[in-house]
Amino acid sequence: MIIELFSIFFKIGLFSFGGGYAMIPMIRNEIVSRGWLTAEGFANIVGIAEMTPGPIAINMATFVGFKTIGFFGSVAATLGVVMPSVLLILLISKIFFKYQSHPIKQGLFYGMRPVIVGLILSAAYFMAETSLFIVKPGEWTGNFLSQVDWVSVGIALLTVVGIRKYKLHPILLLGVGGAIRIGLKFVGV
Amino acid sequence: MKDKRLLRTLFWTFFKIGCFTFGGGYAMIPLIEREVVDTHHWVSREEILDILAVAQSLPGAIAINSSTLIGYKMAGKTGALISTLGMVLPSFLIILIIAMVFSAFQENEWVRTAFVGIRAAVVGLIVIAGYNMFKAAVKDKIGIGILVVTLFLLFLLDVHPILLLIGGAGFGILLYILFPEKGRGSR
Numbered sequence: 001m002i003i004e005l006f007s008i009f010f011k012i013g014l015f016s017f018g019g020g021y022a023m024i025p026m027i028r029n030e031i032v033s034r035g036w037l038t039a040e041g042f043a044n045i046v047g048i049a050e051m052t053p054g055p056i057a058i059n060m061a062t063f064v065g066f067k068t069i070g071f072f073g074s075v076a077a078t079l080g081v082v083m084p085s086v087l088l089i090l091l092i093s094k095i096f097f098k099y100q101s102h103p104i105k106q107g108l109f110y111g112m113r114p115v116i117v118g119l120i121l122s123a124a125y126f127m128a129e130t131s132l133f134i135v136k137p138g139e140w141t142g143n144f145l146s147q148v149d150w151v152s153v154g155i156a157l158l159t160v161v162g163i164r165k166y167k168l169h170p171i172l173l174l175g176v177g178g179a180i181r182i183g184l185k186f187v188g189v
Numbered sequence: 190m191k192d193k194r195l196l197r198t199l200f201w202t203f204f205k206i207g208c209f210t211f212g213g214g215y216a217m218i219p220l221i222e223r224e225v226v227d228t229h230h231w232v233s234r235e236e237i238l239d240i241l242a243v244a245q246s247l248p249g250a251i252a253i254n255s256s257t258l259i260g261y262k263m264a265g266k267t268g269a270l271i272s273t274l275g276m277v278l279p280s281f282l283i284i285l286i287i288a289m290v291f292s293a294f295q296e297n298e299w300v301r302t303a304f305v306g307i308r309a310a311v312v313g314l315i316v317i318a319g320y321n322m323f324k325a326a327v328k329d330k331i332g333i334g335i336l337v338v339t340l341f342l343l344f345l346l347d348v349h350p351i352l353l354l355i356g357g358a359g360f361g362i363l364l365y366i367l368f369p370e371k372g373r374g375s376r
Contacts, residue, residue: 013248013249015248048284049284052280052284053208053209053210053211053279054207054276054277054280054281054283054284055207055250055252055280056250057249058253058284062284062288063284066285067288074281074288078277078281081249081250082249082253082273085249088247088248089261089269092243093257093258093261093269096239096243106365107361107364108358109238109242109358110364111361112238112354112357112358113238113239113325113357114327114332114339114357115242115354115357116238116242116245116322116354117322117326117327118343119339119350120319121323122340124316124318124319125344127308128312149305149309151309152309152312155313156313156316157313159310159313159314160316160317164317170209170223171205174209174310174314177307177308177310177311178307179306182302185299
């Protein structure tokens with residue numbers, strides 16, 4: 001079973017383009033169909049994987065591995081999901097750093113860089129959609145402004161100002177964001 | 190060996206990034222930027238974009254791919270493995286602990302409350318990353334054009350990011366082949 005777990009996650013690591021979120025349906029297919037976890041148990045794991053730091057792919061592999069076999073399961077699943085990327089990257093990184101000024105490489109990245117900027121902006125948009133509103137995305141009704149979570153908007157703005165103007169460390173600002181919420185809850189707002 | 194010190198720094202830098210990356214690969218960009226570009230000067234801001242482009246184009250988690258690439262650049266294969274280990278270990282350990290006290294963690298109201306605030310801060314962080322990357326990546330009207338087309342295809346037609354990257358790459362190569370003088374002028 002450990003070997004099966006490893007090879008499942010190896011396969012998932014090999015075929016998941018576009019980061020951790022793209023892996024969720026693949027993992028669910030493999031794990032739930034084998035009866036290793038229920039659909040509900042899996043949904044809970046996704047929630048935790050999103051809440052805790054680190055790549056979602058790693059979090060899910062570790063968690064699913066632990067829930068199915070225990071410690072060694074989590075080691076096998078995590079190794080499995082990481083290994084394809086590492087091997088592929090090692091293969092291509094030589095080429096990547098070698099031909100720095102080749103016109104094809106320059107053209108390639110000239111065209112890709114703005115696309116990456118677009119992807120980052122869309123990530124900001126989707127993150128804002130789930131984090132800065134009281135209701136879930138897609139459930140907006142009636143007055144738009146009344147559904148904005150203004151405290152969260154304030155925290156987001158504070159973070160922007162803290163980094164741009166005062167050059168504070170991102171980790172500090174994450175802590176401040178959490179602390180503001182805890183503080184408000186503590187005084188009962 | 191001075192390599193040993195570099196390897197140790199690589200490990201702890203990615204360990205730190207791994208500890209504080211909430212919300213998936215893109216949320217990590219501001220931290221990588223701060224640590225790898227500003228603090229250690231391992232890569233330039235432009236190069237970070239190229240690394241992200243490669244990381245996003247290959248299978249696997251973006252965070253893992255980019256830490257492996259940066260590690261490789263700094264210290265070869267050993268660097269790649271050490272950086273990846275640093276990136277993976279925090280999640281692994283944290284999840285292991287949480288898996289043991291599963292329900293208590295998820296249902297704790299204070300934990301949930303803190304995360305509402307943390308997620309809001311993450312929005313700010315990603316906006317900053319987008320702005321910084323925009324300044325580094327988009328240097329002429331063609332760049333703005335590619336960005337606008339990307340956003341259009343992404344939001345209105347729901348085109349897969351990989352296709353967008355391939356399209357951008359193909360367009361860029363074509364441009365450099367048809368107008369080779371452009372490349373010499375801009376870089």
